[in-house]
Amino acid sequence: MNKKPTTTRTKIMDAAQSIILDHGFGGTTVDAIIEQAGVSKGAFFHYFSSKAELGKMLVQRYADEDAEHLEQTLVKAEGLSDDPLQQMLIFVKLFEQEIKSLEEPFPGCLFASYLQQSELFDHNILDIIRESMLLWRTRVLDKLQKIEQKYPPRRDVDLESLADMLMVIFEGSFVLSQSLNENKIIAQQLLNYHRYLQLLFSKD
Known part of the structure; x- marks a missing residue:
């Protein structure tokens, strides 16, 4: 059985969590998150305000x-x-x-x-x-x-x-x-x- 594909929202959250664990919340930027997740800034703000x-x-x-x-x-x-x-x-x-x-x-x-x-x-x-x-x-x-x-x-x-x-x-x-x-x-x-x-x- 194929695994359920990872959604864009999940990719963003996973990327953010990884960066926060390495650099803290204050040291985590939206730009860094979207770069690691491989999504656009528009996609980020579609899911998160x-x-x-x-x-x-x-x-x-x-x-x-x-x-x-x-x-x-x-x-x-x-x-x-x-x-x-x-x-x-x-x-x-x-x-x-x-x-x-x-x-x-x-x-x-x-x-x-x-x-x-x-x-x-x-x-x-x-x-x-x-x-x-x-x-x-x-x-x-x-x-x-x-x-x-x-x-x-x-x-x-x-x-x-x-x-x-x-x-x-x-x-x-x-x-x-x-x-x-x-x-x-x-x-x-x-x-x-x-x-x-x-x-x-x-x-x-």
Whole structure:
């Protein structure tokens, strides 16, 4: 079956996202976007009234894709085990394996790029990012609470902070990986989180 052809709108958004990840939103121009996308300026303004509107649509698309990826990975983990601890360990392991399988360095996080220049955006865009972060906290915290009921932790732990730790690992290791040009850092930090959960909740 042939893949669905890429639309002009998608080409523009993909080009813009790539440039923003490399140069930041402030360093991204409409001219650079249309050159990379291979479209005319008229085509750009047919789909987007301004760079600001494109920026909002980009972050909403990114948030929607991130939420879908989160839910799909949770569902896959839940389908592989009925035990809440094993589900969480599988969940983390799936992300670790996904990162390891990348042939190219991870491109970065659009949320981080936006937040580094938060003064350029209105509260609506920042709210999209905030809601995405809260979704991760809520979904991971729900798993950790179920784990705690079955496997009391060996040390006192703030489960909400432990849930946030996963997102901290993702975002922090992305920055470190890019700074040191070492793609393996992200997978290594996910492995550390996986092992920490085992040590904290295992009965043995």
